[in-house]
Amino acid sequence: MILTNGSNQNTLVVVQLTGGNDFMNTVVPYADGLYKDFRPVVGIPNERVLPIDDYLGFNSDVRPIKDLYDLGQAAIIQGVGYPNSSRSHFRSMDIWHTCEPDIVATEGWLGKTVRILDPSTDNPLTAVSFGRGLPRALTAQEVMVTSVGDLDTYGLMSGIEAKEQRTQALDLFKRVYTPAIGSGMVQDYLGRTGVDVIRGAELLKKAPQMYKSTVEYGDNPIASSLRDVARVHLAGLGTRVFYTQHGGYDTHANEVPTHPKLLTDLSTAVGDFFQDLKDHNADQNVALLVFTEFGRRVKDNNSGTDHGAGGGAFVIGPRVNGGLFAEYPSLDPSEHDNGDLKHTYDFRGLYSTLLERWMGIDPTEIVGGTYEQLELFK
DSSP states (O other): OBOTTTTOOOEEEEEEETTOOOGGGTEEOTTOHHHHHHOTTTOOOGGGEEESSSSOEEEGGGHHHHHHHHTTOEEEEEEEEOSSOOOOHHHHHHHHHHSOSSSOOSSOHHHHHHHHHOTTOOOTTSEEEESSSOOGGGOOTTOOOEEESOTTTOSTTTTOOSHHHHHHHHHHHHHHHGGGTTSOHHHHHHHHHHHHHHHHHHHHTHHHHHOOOSOOOOSSHHHHHHHHHHHHHHTTOOOOEEEEEEOOOOOSSOHHHHHHHHHHHHHHHHHHHHHHHHHTTOOTTEEEEEEESOOBOSSOOSSSOOBOSOEEEEEESTTBOOEEESOOOOOOGGGOBTTBOOOOEEHHHHHHHIIIIISOBOOHHHHTSOOOOOOOBO
């Protein structure tokens, strides 16, 4: 249900850190002696910490996000997770995608959101995912989501170079799908899907053509994805939900050389993205969520860190109330969750906050209940 203030056109960008980001090495409890004891190999030395207060600090590889934090535009949600955490990548991510810890669900929280935002599927670009495959978070019955691998080459038959051949191929595609409408439930669905794909492809062609920017994004996947998000957002195509993924965070081994590059690529891309939108006066209605399926274990394994429980998330944007939210989990072994940081805040409260206070949508049915919300927005 859209709430009374749901007439806004706020946009949510979701960045999924796939593999389980090491929150303890992202927002570092540098002043806690236990941190040094538990992490003799992968621990971040004090000279590489950008202090937030006399206990916590950002890993210096996250400096662009720290800069946004200093402007009051980045919120850190500490200890985010759920009860009885699953240490399985697939199950934990499935729980985050569907808000269903006890059953394997078929519909994602953002898919349900899109259904409310665009109940008649009038706009095939209400939600756009950049990357391979469609995340479970965006799936829902009779909900259209456009999935894009590469915005510059996106479009049906884009490999056919000759314009006349491509036109003929597209015309054939249209004639295959359009007659299906009105000939049965399944055929109706396939027909509508085919036509929506064509509509989405035609609309998305405009985004690269309209885009001009002085921001030079990095040469890495997350930078490319966020640049694509910026291009579509700036084209004004009515997209309300963007989704992309940044992989490689399963740092069981070689965390010391691997994790810094991941954080640098991520944070630099986020900084460039918001600078790009700001340069175009298009940043005020954008909030970005960065999440991962779980944190890592408190103790390192002499090379990296294994699957954990409580982790952390970021919400970033010019209308975000920057600061620390919820509690950083205790490093005291007596308070661990089987050797992991305990979760101190339920992720469904975070989703509820984003849905109600940013998107203007009643979150209760989407997240499966009522959860504590945060004062994340100005």
